[in-house]
Structures are given as C-alpha cells and as structure tokens.
Amino acid sequence: MPRAPRRKLPSAKPREGTAVHAKGTERVESILDAATDTLIEDGHAGLTLRRVAQRAGLSVGNLQYYFPAKQDVVRALLARYLEVASRRVRSRVEEGGRAPVERLRRALEALLEDQESPRHCQLFAELWALAGRDAMVSDALTVFYAGFRAGIVELLRELAPGLAPSRLERRAALVVAFLEGLSLFRGGGTLRAASVPGLEQELRAVLEEVLEGVPRAGARPRD
Amino acid sequence: MPRAPRRKLPSAKPREGTAVHAKGTERVESILDAATDTLIEDGHAGLTLRRVAQRAGLSVGNLQYYFPAKQDVVRALLARYLEVASRRVRSRVEEGGRAPVERLRRALEALLEDQESPRHCQLFAELWALAGRDAMVSDALTVFYAGFRAGIVELLRELAPGLAPSRLERRAALVVAFLEGLSLFRGGGTLRAASVPGLEQELRAVLEEVLEGVPRAGARPRD
DNA sequence: GAAAATATAGGTCGAATGACCTAGATAATC
DNA sequence: GATTATCTAGGTCATTCGACCTATATTTTC
Structure with a gap:
C-alpha cells in the first residue's frame, strides 16, 4: 500500500478504458486479460500497474x-468479467427446450460445470473479500447476483407456477447461496482440499431427490 | 508488497508467540486481537507490522x-481464531438434549446466528481468498472444516442411523457448503446487499420442509 | 501532406513496507 | 541483588508502489 493518492488535480488524460482505433481496443482487451490473471494469481494487493x-x-x-x-483497471476488469459471466448464466438457463424439471436439471449441471475452473473460483473468492471493503465491488456483485437470481427464478417459475414472485425470488436466492457455497469446496474451489471424496455423486443424488418431489407448493408463509 | 525477505540468517530471537510471564501472555493476546481486527478491516495486504x-x-x-x-502473526492469529470457532461449533452441536430432529434444528439455528457477525463473515471471506494462495491458510481451513463437518455428522447420524459413514460425511459436507454459501448473503455477510428481503423466513420454511421428511434413507448409491 | 488524435517509452517523486538492528529502560522472578 | 523477561524508541535497508510528467513515435483525418 504505497501512498495516499494525491489524485487528479490538473489531469490532462481523460481516457478511461475506451479506445477509438482498433489497435487501442485490442490493447485494452489485453490489458484487462493481464489484469484479470494478476488479480486471480496475486490478489488485489498483488494487482499492481507495473505487474499488469x-x-x-x-x-x-x-x-x-x-x-x-488502478481503480479504473479494476472497475473495467470487473465490468467485463461479470458481464461475460452473466451472459453465461443466461445461456445456461436458456439451454435446452425440454420439460421444466429437465431444464432445471440441465441448467444446474451446467452451472456446476462452470465451477470446475480454479481461475473462476479464485476470482470470486477474491471479490467476496473485496466486497466487504470496496463499495464499487460490492455494487458490481450485487448487480451480478441479481441477474443470476433472475435466471434461476425463470427456471423455478416453470416448476411451481403457483408460487408468488417474491417467494420464487427467495427460493432462487437460496439456490444461488447453495451454489456459491459449493463453489468453495467443489471443482476449482479454493477449499477443494477441505472437501470429501464422493461429494459429486452425493450432490447429484440429493439434487435428484429434491427434483423428484419438487412441484409441491409448500406451506404458505406470511408474505 | 515491500521486499523479498532476506530472512533468518543469524536470528537471535527464537520467540514465536509464546510468553513466559502473565504480562507477556496478555500482550500476545492483545497483539492477536489487533492483528485480527486489522486483517478483517484492511485485508491481508493491509495487515502490516506497523499497523498491528x-x-x-x-x-x-x-x-x-x-x-x-509477519507470517508468525498470521499463523498464530489463525490458530487462535479457528480454535475458538471450532469449539463454538462443537458447543452448538452439543446444545440441548432433545430428540434428534429438534437437536439438529437448534444446532442449525445456532450456526446461523453466528453468521450475524460481519467481522466473522469478512474474516472468512478473506481466508477463502487467501486459501488459494497460501498453503498454510488452506491447511488451517481444511482442519477447521473437517471439525465442522464432524459436528454435523454427529447430528445427522442420529437422524439416519442406517446411512453409511461415508455417505453421512458427504451429506454433512453439503450442509456445510450450504451454510457457508448462506454466510455470504445473510446476516453479516459481505454480500448482504445482494440478498433478498424475506430470505430468513424462506430459509426457515425450507429447513422445516426438509426436516419433516428427513429420516428417509434415500436411494442407495454405489458406494 | 499538414494538423490532430492517438499511442508508447521512460523517468521522477513521495510514501509505504517487511525485516532487521541497536541501545537502553523497566518490570518480574528467584 | 542478580538474572531474566519484557518493553521502548529510534533508525537502516532494499524494495515496491501509485500517480504523475515529458518527450517522442505512429496513425487518422481533413
């Protein structure tokens, strides 16, 4: 943590991650690639302009x-990564046009596959830690998870059309929380060493069990 | 990230967090308190000897x-915090001597209560991020979560005595993952802003739903 | 082809860091 | 009272950092 930024007094460079010519756009992309890799490998503190x-x-x-x-790099990197990840979630959700249960099953399977990437998991672990200290990161993640939830809501709606929208939203939030918790211990998660053999089959088994009895409305709670 | 440690050549100070007199022990405690607070508030990079x-x-x-x-400080603070947290999990599990289902319900409730602390949640978010880059942290967390799982296993065993130990272990792992995922969005989690109103009641409702139909053996998978 | 926009290299600066050290003061214990 | 433990106050050193700046290439655009 080098110095107190004496920040932006005259400032003759209004550029902010945007380029006009093709070469510049290419540069920006390669910068964000490098920054993302650095953030993942060395953490937020290791993400230095020189290294990038x-x-x-x-x-x-x-x-x-x-x-x-530096803040501008992080902001841009985040926007790009989360945008891509969001589109990925959407495409996962829209995958396949089968029966509701089957769609949900496939979507979950696809989401779990995404957790195989250690890079992805490490990045998110980093972001969770950052979110507690940086409002910009927290805001970006809030938007991302809202989109994530919305995707799950769509899937759940097909299964339980009778459920109130607010309750769907809440169930989806629980699903998202479970998925993110799993990402710690599964696949490429930072705590895969703290996991247990056979977790995968067990997870699938529990999923099947839940999906079989799923279109139950559940006791109506005070909304 | 200041310099490449030129580390321990002669070294005339073999002390490592241990004190002989009462005053020294007190000092060590206050040091670890300060270090813990700093780690939580400023992250691993902000944890500097000067600041502590x-x-x-x-x-x-x-x-x-x-x-x-610095490494010694981190090691000691981790050992202390996780030890306390482990004892806490055990005491939660042993709480109340009622029927199995009721015990599980109360234990989960208690574990969820622990997630109310923003300090606790932020610390763990920090540790998850660190675990991917620091084997010492990863190892410490692995031990911690093994204990956590063992506690849950005890609870689950009472409910489903017929389940094989390995399957119990896996189910417990899923419960732990879900709990940790919840800690991101609930209570004091770093992403509480990304949550959804009414998550709490929904969580309780789902818990009840699951607990009611719990002593089912489940289809026996290939072990 | 000239003017303007864009791209790039290299360097300076103050601030901060972790590890290490010295020389001495104060307190606890035997 | 002597021994050890605890503690202070300061400084050195090599290194890294982010922000900032200037000078020069390279392209676009007109």
Missing part, C-alpha cells in the same frame, strides 16, 4: 494512458 | 520480540 503492464507487454506509462488509476 | 503494533499500543520492536515475522 509487464504481463500485457507494454509500459506503465502506456497502461496509464488507458487507465489513469 | 500501533493498534495494539506497542512498538514494532516489541511486536517483533514476540513474532519475528
């Missing part, structure tokens, strides 16, 4: 031409 | 009398 610049193969000065401050 | 010393109200030299290196 070196990894992306350009000078620090050049990097700062596109992203004047 | 200032917070604990002593000199850096004195801090290093007890903990020669």
